[in-house]
């Protein structure tokens with residue numbers, strides 16, 4: 078994507094009346110996924126080049142899966158929108174919020190090429206599902222990926238693991254890693270009935286995809302190694318088994334935070350705001366504050382999946398809260 082295209086997307090305001098989130102996309106219904114899907118205006122899409130960062134000898138690249146349009150009223154169900162708008166304005170952002178980036182991470186470590194999350198594929202929102210295109214434009218073939226490590230089971234992180242026809246692996250030579258708690262939650266037969274209405278289609282779709290890849294999935298827990306120099310860091314709340322990934326090499330560290338910190342203004346200035354997409358919103362707040370403390374105390378850089386492209390930065394204390402400093 079060109080810088081101009083990014084600026085144009087970032088300047089678009091997201092309001093309840095210019096998106097129709099949570100209405101099933103016809104193609105998703107045909108694919109049996111029936112998810113919470115938007116039908117925003119189609120936009121021309123140009124490839125986004127990856128951004129690369131070193132953690133010791135490990136090469137960490139951020140690869141875009143495109144953008145998502147999610148109404149502010151869904152993101153912040155308990156916050157007056159005028160209050161959120163004032164916070165965005167104070168941070169130089171559009172008052173109605175901006176499209177959400179989807180920053181997938183590719184780690185080259187110990188001879189492996191490991192993806193952290195797989196994007197959403199074609200059946201979630203038409204502005205997303207661009208991961209394969211962006212990998213190939215950067216000369217990275219899908220069959221060269223050796224492993225996919227999931228932070229959690231939401232559509233925008235997992236559904237892209239299946240190809241555009243919905244029946245085979247997009248990364249045919251990869252094994253998969255997911256937290257055991259996350260696996261148990263999304264594969265439990267009662268989960269689609271237990272989650273809020275807006276997530277029922279997603280739960281059914283994720284459960285179906287996990288069944289198709291089941292034989293290749295390794296289940297891991299907090300602190301376990303998930304690759305050379307990579308380990309899981311339990312960060313529940315957004316989902317029951319949500320995991321961040323700690324990257325460590327040569328005395329340097331970095332956290333790939335998944336969906337613990339999702340917005341460069343809200344997540345840092347108001348970590349106490351309840352987030353609509355968190356399944357356990359109070360646990361989400363506690364986890365967010367704990368991770369912010371750890372990132373500031375230990376001076377560890379962060380990559381946030383939905384933070385403005387490329388989502389890489391450091392965290393500082395700012396008054397009673399925090400601020401995100403892009404690197």
Ligand SMILES: [Zn+2]
Nearest residue numbers: 231233336382
């Ligand atoms: Zn997400």
